Amino acid sequence: MTLKIAVMPGDGIGPEITAQAVKVLEALKSDGLNIEFEHALIGGVAYREKGIPLPEETVALAKASDAVLFGAVGDFSLDTLPRHLRPEQAILGIRKALNLFANFRPAMVYEELADASTLRPEVVAGLDILIVRELTGDIYFGTPRGNRIAEDGPFKGEREAFDTMRYAETEIRRIAHVAFQAAQKRGGKLCSVDKANVLETTQFWRDIVTEVGKEYTDVELSHMYVDNCAMQLLKNPKQFDVIVTGNLFGDILSDEASMLTGSIGMLPSASLNESNFGLYEPIHGSAPDIAGKDLANPMATVLSAAMMLRYTFGLEDYAVRIENAVKSVLATGPRTGDIWRDGKVRTGTAGMGDAIVAALAKQ
Amino acid sequence: MTLKIAVMPGDGIGPEITAQAVKVLEALKSDGLNIEFEHALIGGVAYREKGIPLPEETVALAKASDAVLFGAVGDFSLDTLPRHLRPEQAILGIRKALNLFANFRPAMVYEELADASTLRPEVVAGLDILIVRELTGDIYFGTPRGNRIAEDGPFKGEREAFDTMRYAETEIRRIAHVAFQAAQKRGGKLCSVDKANVLETTQFWRDIVTEVGKEYTDVELSHMYVDNCAMQLLKNPKQFDVIVTGNLFGDILSDEASMLTGSIGMLPSASLNESNFGLYEPIHGSAPDIAGKDLANPMATVLSAAMMLRYTFGLEDYAVRIENAVKSVLATGPRTGDIWRDGKVRTGTAGMGDAIVAALAKQ
Numbered sequence A, B: 001m002t003l004k005i006a007v008m009p010g011d012g013i014g015p016e017i018t019a020q021a022v023k024v025l026e027a028l029k030s031d032g033l034n035i036e037f038e039h040a041l042i043g044g045v046a047y048r049e050k051g052i053p054l055p056e057e058t059v060a061l062a063k064a065s066d067a068v069l070f071g072a073v074g075d076f077s078l079d080t081l082p083r084h085l086r087p088e089q090a091i092l093g094i095r096k097a098l099n100l101f102a103n104f105r106p107a108m109v110y111e112e113l114a115d116a117s118t119l120r121p122e123v124v125a126g127l128d129i130l131i132v133r134e135l136t137g138d139i140y141f142g143t144p145r146g147n148r149i150a151e152d153g154p155f156k157g158e159r160e161a162f163d164t165m166r167y168a169e170t171e172i173r174r175i176a177h178v179a180f181q182a183a184q185k186r187g188g189k190l191c192s193v194d195k196a197n198v199l200e201t202t203q204f205w206r207d208i209v210t211e212v213g214k215e216y217t218d219v220e221l222s223h224m225y226v227d228n229c230a231m232q233l234l235k236n237p238k239q240f241d242v243i244v245t246g247n248l249f250g251d252i253l254s255d256e257a258s259m260l261t262g263s264i265g266m267l268p269s270a271s272l273n274e275s276n277f278g279l280y281e282p283i284h285g286s287a288p289d290i291a292g293k294d295l296a297n298p299m300a301t302v303l304s305a306a307m308m309l310r311y312t313f314g315l316e317d318y319a320v321r322i323e324n325a326v327k328s329v330l331a332t333g334p335r336t337g338d339i340w341r342d343g344k345v346r347t348g349t350a351g352m353g354d355a356i357v358a359a360l361a362k363q
């Protein structure tokens, strides 16, 4: 069987970094990985060529593929477009269209890069946490939403805007199962984050997660308020193993957690549906300021490709090979500017891709 | 004129720490400060004595006073009560009842405590940022909210919970004015934080803040997405001067910002209404584990009293005297356990209050 990958480079540095991940996957072909690639437009580049950020044929290609390798979207020059035409809508749209409700965002500190963090080395050395973010519900998609004239309350008669936070039981149950199972495979600890002292939606979240937890007696479940979690991630991040939370809190906390590592050019992510179909992307953005200059670090995208082999295809061996190749380049190879240090050879995006391929060959 | 202060000690360490702040304010009487205190029940202690966390007479006393000095509320043993009876509801209720829409939360690093942070000293040394959080609107109070059976969408027929995020024009305008004016008195920079790429409410927020900004040409206004802000606070917190944001994002970001300092026993806050009436409280919680043991650091509450003199009464001189007394105790005095270091004398809650009073006397 040939694995069919839809490649969506997107904007800014997207094309350069996805090209390196494709190069690394191609290199595994000679070792028996049966894989092929088809490219599609998404984001600002799709808007420019097709008039919309998420063309129908892009969704269709994703649906006809076994997984999606995604670069990044975002283009400041399009920020004044009506919201539904902006590049970022493509990422929201494709998550929803493919029902990618489970977002895995690991935050780990590589030994060789422990000094990259703004936190004291002893606080973050060896950090390895996983944030499981619900990705297709919450206030991101809840209706009604919009602008109107207030019909009641103290501001009656004036303009107001509103959104709806909302979770149905099934949505909470399925992400809870995913998170408990992830915790089983890791350190056996799950912290569910909510604001149950204020929000009805998250009190319901807490209740359902607690219920689901009864099926996972081998996982130690705790609950934490989101404001406290934002503090605890700074105070003692290593107290966490897996964190599960809703779409909005997950957006904020996973970015905070990734910055704990100091090297967001290193962090991959996966967004999965019920049957482990997934979209894989680096957590960093499209970085238009360095686009096309062979400066971007492709490691996060290459590691996203490794996650794809693991989560969607169950090809743990190939995944580990890629991860080890990345580690050996970190240890002895050249580096892009974002992680460069005295004593290391400096290279570009393509050079980093080549170094990873060379490290694979040496295994 | 006698300044009439309503003192609401609340739960846990609340009574001990407010007692120290009262002691410090009393000490200024001999220097001409004309002030008197009346106590009221709030939080878990009010629930135990009166059956509700925010008794009517407590709100009435606040309304009949010139300002409120608040300790902390929260009592784990009451966490299983129906939500409207839990201690935390008192703080939400009193904010709303007194229309305290403007929450000021400074996060500053004292030179003597720069090593308390989990961040590298060079990243946080000299940090001095102010978060202005809107406190009476947003998803905290928006209606409708609750539980129901979903009437439409893919989860039709099953249980769901929901909340409403909501801001009216006036609510955004007034907090924007407060924030711009705070920036004028400080470094002249204001960063407004939203999630305008996803939420209608916060796109409206961005539009109105931008409009209000035209009246403050001496303030440099920028906008940032909340997820990015959670990262930037870690990456380079000193890039910020004043941050203004909504109730929910403010809850999360202000806690993150306070933990940057590493010493949340030092951080005061103010919650003001349109006419500068205010409620003043430490940002830390009720810490039931150390309650009644003379272990809590009262400095955050003492500094909250200083904020009261400044913001509600315009008594800048007395405010600065208290702040200087705190600084001199930090430099040469005894310390509570949370900020104790080798070479310092260890003291308790009351001892710290006495030391601040003694420092005042020496000025």
Ligand SMILES: CC(C)[C@H](C(=O)O)[C@@H](O)C(=O)O
Pocket (backbone or CB within 6 Å): A088, A091, A092, A251, B197, B198, B227
């Ligand atoms: C671009 C934006 C809509 C998106 C989100 O908020 O989900 C991004 O921040 C992310 O985390 O992938």
Ligand SMILES: CC(C)[C@H](C(=O)O)[C@@H](O)C(=O)O
Pocket (backbone or CB within 6 Å): A197, A198, A227, B088, B091, B092, B251
């Ligand atoms: C206790 C809770 C309701 C409250 C809030 O969320 O506002 C607290 O976290 C705060 O920040 O004062």
